[in-house]
Amino acid sequence: MKEIILEVEERKYRFFLDLLKNFDFVSIKKDSSSKDIIMSVARGMHQAKLASEGKIKSRPAKSFLNEL
Secondary structure, rough: OOOOOOOOOHHHHHHHHHHHHHHOOOOOOOOOOOOHHHHHHHHHHHHHHHHOOOOOOOOOOOHHHHHH
């Protein structure tokens, strides 16, 4: 399967997406929005702060990486 990336005007986005959904040979991947990414980073920063203050338990990075 080939992949393409398209930029669509905001006002035509919903129409275009609905149009593509009608083709059985097209699959649509949802992309993480910038808002989701920022929220995830902010959550991680908050957890790091809590860990450095001793308010939550953390573990060594080596232990985490060994699980991968």
